Amino acid sequence: MVSICVKRISLCLIFCLVIGISHLICEENEPFIIGDIKVAPGDVRSGYLTVPDKEDPGCFIPVTIINGTKKGKTLALVAGVHGYEYPPILSLYRIKQMIDPKSLSGTLVLVHIANLPGFQKRIVYYNPYDWKNLNRVFPGDPEGTSAQRIAYVLTEEVVKKCDCLIDLHCGDANEALIPYCYWMLSGDQKLDNITKEMVLAFGIKHIIIDKSRTKDKSDSKYLGNTVVLYGKPAITTESGYLGRTDEESIARNVKGIISVMRYFEMIEGDPEPVSDPVWIDKYEVIYADMDGLFYPETKMGYYVSKGEKVGTIMDYLGNVKQELKSPFTGIILYIIETPPANKGEPLFEVGRIQKD
Ligand SMILES: [Zn+2]
Structure with a gap:
């Protein structure tokens, strides 16, 4: 009696072990729900997240979910936070065609055009309903104006549901810009190491070491920073410029996304991290303090010395009013x-290029 019992127990243990191991090796993914879109494992669904009307008009956010058959990371790719930045937007439509859910581990969330009102009206920086910059109003407010409500939907549906995120930007329609990325430091060594590997995997050479972002979760301002404040890795990338749709900028985005997916073991293959990164340990944006016309006197990617003239501002009557100088020696990012x-x-x- 006892020996039969022992046999049964050991058979049962072996059975559980086999099932457990096979489950670990190839764990089935689960359905993914975003807004009112439910996506079964192995399926691809596109649709819209709804931003409701308030005092100003509501809008839609076009998304695609590629839900892998196997379990893995949920990577969110967000384009069009600025609606006149085309290469990131165009690259996500290519990714949609390229990725087969049957050979994907985890889930890809593609936010095709985060700021659809800005895209439709061809507007730099802003949302045309409230003239706010979507990338300064995170985590958003469900009772706020258009940009704040878009940010709120993105925080609830994308930031909170993903494991990691790439916020894809480029030079706006008025900006000549070299490719670069932001590596946002959180102060959490483990998270910062993952984010560093993620930014290197994206493959762009110039990387800003960014310690400047607010740590206030209720006023995180930037999409990427919001994700980092939730304790998840996120990078902000810049590839493209001047409202163009050049192949080189689009392909750079696609290559970077594929490499990051490989880094997170979502698809087969090895990531291709940048081999010769140029770290930028300080950066400054110089803003206009008057209206008029700007005459640049250098170009993107050029080096300037501290105090060197970068451009001039003329008033609308043709009088030179101001000379803009570089605050320190460094590279013109845009x-x-x-x-x-x-x-x-x-x-x-x-x-400023970091010294070794
Ligand atoms: Zn942008």
Whole structure:
């Protein structure tokens, strides 16, 4: 009697062990729910997240969910936080075609155009209903104006449901910009190491070491920073410029996304991290403090010395009013290359190369 019992127990243990191991090796993914879209494992669904009307009009956020058959990370890719930044937007439509859920571990959340009102109206920086910059109003407010409500939906549906995120930007329609990324430091060594590997995997050479973002979760301002404040890795990337849709900028985004997916073991293959990163340990955006016309006197990617003239502002009557100088020696990450200079808006960004 006892020996039969022991046999049964050991058979049962072996059975549980086999099931457990096979479960670990190839664990089935679960359905993914975002807004009112439910996506079964192995399926792809596209649809819209709804931003309701309030005092100003509501809008929709077009999304695609690629839900892998196997378990893994949930990576969110967000394009179009600024609606006139096209290469990131176009790259996500390519990713949608490229990724087969049957060979994906985890879930890919594609936010095709976060700021659809800005995209539709062809507007730099802002949302046309409230003239706020979506990337300054996170985590958003369900009772606020249009940009704040968009930010709120993105925080609730994307930030809170993902494990990691790439916020894909580029130079706006007025900005000549070299490719670069922001590595946002949280102070948590483990998280910062993952984010560092993620930013290297994206493959862009110039990387800003960014310690400047607020630690206030209720006023996180930036999408990427919001994710980091939730204790999850996120990077902000910049590839593309001047409202163009050049192949090089789009392909750079696609390559970077694939490499990050490989880093998180979502698809087969090895990541291709940048081999010769250029770290930027300080950066400054110089803003216009008057309205007028901006005349750049250097170009994106050029090096400038401390105090060197970068451009001038002329008033609407043609009088030179101001000379803009570089606050320190560094590289021009972007510079405005269309005439309008508006008080409070950026003119250029300079980055200091870290010394070894
Ligand atoms: Zn942007």
